[in-house]
Amino acid sequence: MARHWWVAPCAASFFAGEAFAEYPANIFAPAATPAHSIFDLSMLVLSVTLGIFLTVAGLLTYALIRFRQRPGDSNEEPPQIYGSDQIELSWTVIPILIVVMLFLTTARVILGTQAIPKPKNAMNVTVVGHQFWWEFRYPQYGIVTANELHVPVSTAAHPEPTYLTMTSADVVHSFWVPRLAGKTDVIPDRVNTMWFNPHKPGLYLGQCAQYCGAQHATMLIRVYAQTPAQFMAWVRQQQQPAQQSFPGDPLAAEGEQVFMHNACINCHTIAGTAATGRDGPDLTHLASRQTIASGSIPNTPANLRKWIEDPSAMRPGTLMPAMHLSQHDVDAVAAYLTELR
Amino acid sequence: MSTTRALDGIDETLAPQGRRERNLIYEWLSTVDHKKIGILYIVYSLIFLLIAGFEAMLMRIQLAVPDNHFVSPQTFNELFTMHGTTMVFFVGMPILFGFGNYLVPLMIGARDMAFPRLNAFSFWISAFAGLLLYFSYFGGSGLYAAGSAPSVGWFAYAPLTAKVFSPGHSTDYWTLAIFLSGIGSIGAAVNFVTTIVCMRCKGMRFGRMPLLVWLYLVTACLVFVAVSPLTAAQIMLTLDRYLGAHFFDTQAGGSAVLWMHFFWIFGHPEVYILVLPAFGFASEIIPVFSRKAIFGYPAMVGATVAIGFISLGVWAHHMFTVGLGPSANTFFVFATMVISVPTGIKIFNWLATIWGGKLIFKTPMLFSIAFLFQFLIGGLTGIMLSVAPFDWQLGNSYFVVAHFHYILVGAILSMIFAAFYYWYPKMTGRMLSETIGKWHFWLFIIGFHLTFDFMHIPGLLGMPRRIYTYEANRGWGTLNMIVSIGAAIQAISILIFAYNLVHSYFKGKAAGHDPWDAWTLEWSTPSPPPDYNFAVEPAVNSRRPLWDLKHPDDPDSDYE
Numbered sequence: 001m002a003r004h005w006w007v008a009p010c011a012a013s014f015f016a017g018e019a020f021a022e023y024p025a026n027i028f029a030p031a032a033t034p035a036h037s038i039f040d041l042s043m044l045v046l047s048v049t050l051g052i053f054l055t056v057a058g059l060l061t062y063a064l065i066r067f068r069q070r071p072g073d074s075n076e077e078p079p080q081i082y083g084s085d086q087i088e089l090s091w092t093v094i095p096i097l098i099v100v101m102l103f104l105t106t107a108r109v110i111l112g113t114q115a116i117p118k119p120k121n122a123m124n125v126t127v128v129g130h131q132f133w134w135e136f137r138y139p140q141y142g143i144v145t146a147n148e149l150h151v152p153v154s155t156a157a158h159p160e161p162t163y164l165t166m167t168s169a170d171v172v173h174s175f176w177v178p179r180l181a182g183k184t185d186v187i188p189d190r191v192n193t194m195w196f197n198p199h200k201p202g203l204y205l206g207q208c209a210q211y212c213g214a215q216h217a218t219m220l221i222r223v224y225a226q227t228p229a230q231f232m233a234w235v236r237q238q239q240q241p242a243q244q245s246f247p248g249d250p251l252a253a254e255g256e257q258v259f260m261h262n263a264c265i266n267c268h269t270i271a272g273t274a275a276t277g278r279d280g281p282d283l284t285h286l287a288s289r290q291t292i293a294s295g296s297i298p299n300t301p302a303n304l305r306k307w308i309e310d311p312s313a314m315r316p317g318t319l320m321p322a323m324h325l326s327q328h329d330v331d332a333v334a335a336y337l338t339e340l341r
Numbered sequence: 342m343s344t345t346r347a348l349d350g351i352d353e354t355l356a357p358q359g360r361r362e363r364n365l366i367y368e369w370l371s372t373v374d375h376k377k378i379g380i381l382y383i384v385y386s387l388i389f390l391l392i393a394g395f396e397a398m399l400m401r402i403q404l405a406v407p408d409n410h411f412v413s414p415q416t417f418n419e420l421f422t423m424h425g426t427t428m429v430f431f432v433g434m435p436i437l438f439g440f441g442n443y444l445v446p447l448m449i450g451a452r453d454m455a456f457p458r459l460n461a462f463s464f465w466i467s468a469f470a471g472l473l474l475y476f477s478y479f480g481g482s483g484l485y486a487a488g489s490a491p492s493v494g495w496f497a498y499a500p501l502t503a504k505v506f507s508p509g510h511s512t513d514y515w516t517l518a519i520f521l522s523g524i525g526s527i528g529a530a531v532n533f534v535t536t537i538v539c540m541r542c543k544g545m546r547f548g549r550m551p552l553l554v555w556l557y558l559v560t561a562c563l564v565f566v567a568v569s570p571l572t573a574a575q576i577m578l579t580l581d582r583y584l585g586a587h588f589f590d591t592q593a594g595g596s597a598v599l600w601m602h603f604f605w606i607f608g609h610p611e612v613y614i615l616v617l618p619a620f621g622f623a624s625e626i627i628p629v630f631s632r633k634a635i636f637g638y639p640a641m642v643g644a645t646v647a648i649g650f651i652s653l654g655v656w657a658h659h660m661f662t663v664g665l666g667p668s669a670n671t672f673f674v675f676a677t678m679v680i681s682v683p684t685g686i687k688i689f690n691w692l693a694t695i696w697g698g699k700l701i702f703k704t705p706m707l708f709s710i711a712f713l714f715q716f717l718i719g720g721l722t723g724i725m726l727s728v729a730p731f732d733w734q735l736g737n738s739y740f741v742v743a744h745f746h747y748i749l750v751g752a753i754l755s756m757i758f759a760a761f762y763y764w765y766p767k768m769t770g771r772m773l774s775e776t777i778g779k780w781h782f783w784l785f786i787i788g789f790h791l792t793f794d795f796m797h798i799p800g801l802l803g804m805p806r807r808i809y810t811y812e813a814n815r816g817w818g819t820l821n822m823i824v825s826i827g828a829a830i831q832a833i834s835i836l837i838f839a840y841n842l843v844h845s846y847f848k849g850k851a852a853g854h855d856p857w858d859a860w861t862l863e864w865s866t867p868s869p870p871p872d873y874n875f876a877v878e879p880a881v882n883s884r885r886p887l888w889d890l891k892h893p894d895d896p897d898s899d900y901e
């Protein structure tokens with residue numbers, strides 16, 4: 001197996017070793033089957049290319065030293081050699097053999113990742129790329145959320161791989177969480193699929209990998225892999241309609257009114273209310289998320305206030321306009337949104 | 342050498358009697374001489390090299406530390422769009438056309454290109470295209486407002502280029518600039534092919550052409566086939582933007598993937614359009630400084646032609662993540678890997694040329710050696726990227742950016758520097774300073790490796806390209822700082838090079854006909870050559886006519 005090649009331990013310890021936490025998007029620290037099979041294949045490719053490099057660079061270095069002109073050499077030109085059929089044949093045939101070997105191994109991984117049927121127990125998520133955020137819909141559970149993807153871990157005893165069906169609402173994006181799988185482009189008017197099965201609970205970071213406009217750089221992805229029990233608890237909580245009465249918090253109740261009487265409702269959905277817009281992230285359970293603006297801003301009351309006041313001051317180029325609310329209304333709406341757990 | 346001296350005598354007798362008053366500006370603006378046009382191409386590209394290099398420096402300052410605010414997101418997006426577009430279309434292609442223009446007629450014993458006026462037209466239309474692109478900084482949003490440069494990236498994926506996502510005119514400047522530059526390139530290609538096929542001197546059969554000429558022939562053919570779709574796609578995009586066509590407009594049933602095909606069917610061969618002339622330089626310079634004939638000439642020609650054909654069938658390796666499906670992916674993996682075979686043949690033949698030679702480490706040779714090592718590494722990371730599953734991780738990451746800069750800078754730009762040191766004496770009659778040359782070389786090598794060796798690693802750690810900033814917790818900070826320091830060192834080395842070009846023009850040692858004791862026809866003419874190149878049409882009996890003259894007892898013609 002490729003895994004046992006001698007370079008694997010060196011490279012793996014160099015890139016993965018202690019550094020899991022330090023490099024949260026390290027492709028050499030795979031945590032799901034697709035990323036693992038790429039890792040194994042990449043170790044094979046790295047050893048082959050390293051071998052070629054050492055051979056050719058070694059010969060070249062040797063030749064440069066051995067055949068340099070030395071002081072006191074005669075003025076004679078060296079013997080002229082115009083070619084040699086045997087030698088040239090050998091450095092045509094050997095590379096061909098290497099290519100065939102690499103190709104067959106590669107083909108096996110491609111087919112093993114892309115050409116396998118979807119298992120019945122898969123957990124489905126529909127991913128919609130937007131300038132500059134991610135919409136996640138769970139058709140099996142009737143949930144819509146944004147930017148933070150929750151998935152169950154998938155173990156040998158209890159396999160439950162996550163299947164993503166992806167498209168874009170505007171331009172081309174690309175979904176890339178290096179520790180889980182390779183990237184897949186998210187293209188308007190086209191449906192792509194990918195899958196992964198995180199083996200361990202944890203937070204896996206990634207980001208949009210196809211330039212998509214002003215805030216491409218901050219279009220981050222957060223994948224929370226949870227134990228099946230935790231995941232189901234999260235699902236049940238997300239299935240609730242939004243909270244609508246705020247006994248101890250008159251400001252939040254006022255904020256709800258402000259929200260419902262402004263254009264917010266044309267762009268945002270809050271389940272169970274008049275807000276049914278789909279241009280922006282679903283806010284039904286906004287307070288249950290740790291970040292806003294596609295993972296780039298911590299979800300704190302202060303940041304929410306700043307965001308509602310003037311989104312493009314925090315994220316130049318964002319498609320949410322400033323709504324020009326009074327300071328009081330901003331505080332009220334923020335208080336409301338903070339209650340939407 | 343007897344012949345050359347004889348040619349000198351003829352030069353005297355043919356010198357025009359009573360020179361006309363010369364108006365320098367008029368002369369250069371209206372010239373149709375292939376040598377002057379060649380130099381115009383080169384000077385023009387050098388200016389754009391400085392501009393695009395400056396853009397790169399701004400980006401490296403921005404990325405040196407996490408969460409930086411040196412430039413705004415929008416400015417950064419404009420910078421990488423302009424940097425990429427400029428380097429490919431207004432530095433790489435024109436500088437190589439410039440050397441080709443200068444060298445090809447001299448090397449095949451012709452007096453000019455086949456179509457001198459088309460040649461001038463091609464240059465000026467490309468030059469205008471470059472100016473048009475930069476005019477977007479003033480005119481991008483209409484003249485009444487401050488302009489803005491295009492910010493769609495150099496491969497301008499649809500539908501980001503649609504009117505809704507890119508309003509204003511900045512994208513139109515990009516489209517028109519690429520369109521016009523495409524017209525210029527196709528004109529130049531027509532000229533190269535015709536010149537090489539029809540204007541070779543007596544005795545110069547295809548099998549005796551210098552390898553550089555072969556490489557330009559294949560390059561020019563590729564320009565036809567590859568640049569035409571790109572140019573057509575610009576028209577389609579403009580129709581989309583202004584006349585309501587829907588080629589790439591996904592909201593009306595157009596296809597984003599169609600643009601990718603159009604772009605990469607140009608984009609991949611484009612790499613070879615840029616690298617083949619560099620192979621040509623290497624195939625001329627390495628033998629001369631090894632004092633040996635090129636090893637395996639027929640295999641070199643065969644490999645060149647093979648690369649030309651195969652390079653037309655690999656474009657979708659830029660689209661492994663698009664979801665073309667397992668069969669398409671597998672096919673393009675195979676095609677891409679196969680191209681490494683002829684490329685390998687080339688590297689081995691250069692190595693065999695060096696083997697058993699008597700190596701002279703003048704600056705042109707130093708850069709050629711750097712080329713060999715760096716091209717080797719860039720080729721090997723290319724093999725990694727051709728492994729589609731590995732590419733699902735590496736694609737669009739900084740690993741790819743490092744890979745293609747290894748080819749574009751490490752291989753191609755190194756070879757362009759080698760070509761400058763080697764042919765500058767022919768073009769100006771003066772040698773470039775070797776001392777300054779060594780400084781240039783070593784600083785460039787140190788800077789290059791600091792930048793591009795370290796740039797691979799953030800890619801492996803998940804850093805995508807084209808991001809204007811990144812968070813500190815990703816662990817990419819130190820690496821990016823090293824990359825930026827390397828970039829600064831490279832910038833210094835390039836300024837030193839520019840100084841050398843100017844300084845040596847006035848103060849350089851006189852070069853004479855043949856300062857490197859070389860073997861191809863251009864060295865039989867004075868430096869710089871007269872307008873008509875050769876007073877008498879030369880006749881050749883082998884691939885190295887000057888070797889035959891210098892070694893009448895042991896001519897090449899006996900062995901071919």
Ligand SMILES: [Cu+2]
Nearest residue numbers: 173208212219
């Ligand atoms: Cu995106």
Ligand SMILES: [Cu+2]
Nearest residue numbers: 608609658659
């Ligand atoms: Cu390519």
